[in-house]
């Protein structure tokens with residue numbers, strides 16, 4: 001007897017746990033009609049609302065039912081056919097050359113946990129069940145298996161679809177989306193994350209407009225323009241009130257998430273591979289697997305939604321072997337030395353890292369043959385003979401002998417024209433015949449549709465990893481796709497290139513991470529240009545932005561935290577004035593902003609490390625002592641306003657609660673404000689620890705802290721930070 005899924009005799013499907021329900025039914029005509037996604041309803045004989053056959057001043061009917069307008073019918077996986085005139089989930093040029101296909105229910109089955117998604121990253125099953133519903137169009141000889149996984153512990157529905165060509169002729173997929181969610185007519189707002197290089201994850205919130213609102217990517221990676229995530233919420237929902245529904249894709253390539261508010265004001269959320277510039281020739285007997293779409297629902301506002309995402313990503317997506325492991329604090333050579341890394345500098349940095357208490361030394365870009373700037377050498381993954389005459393293994397072994405872990409930067413998917421690899425294999429790059437490929441950061445992209453390219457990359461990486469000296473890899477990716485084509489695909493399959501590239505990349509990552517499960521991979525793409533759940537399935541952490549200046553990073557982390565938990569985010573204390581925006585900042589503020597990411601560190605040169613040694617030592621001691629709390633802690637956005645930000649992170653057991661308050665610009669005579677910590681134990685007492693200035697009275701009850709709040713004016717007076725702009729205050733509440 002299934003706990004999480006039930007199916008009535010008349011084919012009503014109810015998926016859910018104690019908090020959420022997802023309901024749909026098979027209509028008399030065999031269509032899959034959506035009934036509800038939201039708060040728990042459970043199984044009932046009947047529901048008070050749902051699809052209706054009502055008279056509409058609109059054309060069309062369906063299956064001879066005069067008032068059955070499909071454009072007014074919530075559906076699970078619509079095609080563009082008959083009276084359905086909204087954007088479809090599936091749009092196929094069938095063997096007859098037309099796109100009129102109608103999917104009807106054929107059968108269903110319930111399986112424990114979650115079947116694997118062939119070739120694509122997917123959330124793990126855990127305590128879950130999966131409903132597989134088969135739909136078919138017998139005339140088009142088209143079959144679709146929809147997959148719905150529901151979890152006991154997580155308020156998440158994971159969806160995907162597999163499309164089968166049961167006919168004898170090749171058919172052409174135009175849209176093959178992962179999920180469609182039709183909501184009843186109402187006033188909704190949407191929230192999504194947009195940006196650009198070094199200013200990723202800006203929150204944009206707006207009322208759901210009439211028409212279609214689309215966030216997407218067509219540049220071959222999920223992109224920093226829009227993250228593959230969107231929330232739809234009750235109008236006026238706040239951090240802690242109102243219902244919020246989030247959708248995210250486990251995909252790192254061209255995606256689209258759209259919201260369509262149609263003529264009858266109902267709202268359709270569609271998510272999947274971007275149909276723009278995509279077609280897939282599906283040969284007879286073959287199937288196409290769509291990436292996984294995740295939907296979450298919370299009745300506790302945006303914070304409630306984020307808590308669900310954070311728990312789910314930690315438990316079901318992050319590589320299991322790292323999900324609960326405190327991340328080593330690190331010294332990264334990038335903003336310390338840029339391309340000027342060599343053995344002597346690295347060993348000097350390693351000594352300083354040891355003195356500061358850091359745990360991992362990472363050589364960033366610049367270590368491989370001839371790489372003195374960003375104009376060449378990508379692809380030639382051998383140590384530069386002048387900079388590292390003894391090779392990387394020897395340096396790694398010296399670094400490790402000092403008690404540090406050792407990490408190395410790679411940008412495997414790229415090749416420079418000025419490289420031995422390109423000279424040997426000019427045909428290995430993405431491109432189209434007779435057109436000059438565009439450069440991005442002076443480089444071209446390797447064609448990961450090709451098995452020979454993937455094998456080469458596997459071997460190159462394997463040759464480093466097999467030494468056993470490498471504990472960490474920063475996997476970077478610094479340009480987008482332009483002339484998108486592959487020399488190994490025929491003309492009619494050229495528009496499959498971008499997705500085939502992703503399949504090649506995922507297979508490569510799977511091979512490497514399966515062979516080296518204990519190597520910590522950090523995902524990077526010029527910062528957050530491919531920071532998504534697909535990549536995070538293979539890599540325990542990511543570099544969300546090249547913006548290391550703390551005010552800029554506040555916005556990045558705040559936005560990203562709507563979806564991503566601190567456990568997957570990295571941050572380091574960079575130089576001042578910032579190399580990204582020229583702003584000076586105190587080490588205190590840089591330390592405190594970085595605190596809220598699980599992977600923390602420093603990227604400063606030898607001189608800066610010496611100058612600030614004492615403060616850095618204290619910062620690293622704090623980072624090391626709290627690393628375990630942050631990796632499985634609960635993060636909350638207490639305040640986010642133009643001039644002030646306040647975050648809370650509670651250890652999993654709630655024993656320690658860290659609060660960071662950030663004031664961006666100084667102003668005289670400010671009002672006396674408070675901040676209200678959340679989710680404390682009302683009856684417990686907490687000792688407020690402010691290392692800067694222990695306050696006179698420092699034990700407060702959870703109830704008092706949550707209901708009366710903490711006085712931020714008092715905070716400023718007890719702050720050890722010198723006055724002026726860009727100030728932070730950091731305290732711990734220790735439960736007694």
Ligand code: GLA
Pocket residue numbers: 334364365409476478524525526527543546
């Ligand atoms: C990208 C990354 C940086 C750094 C450089 C090296 O920009 O985001 O962190 O690794 O590449 O070239």
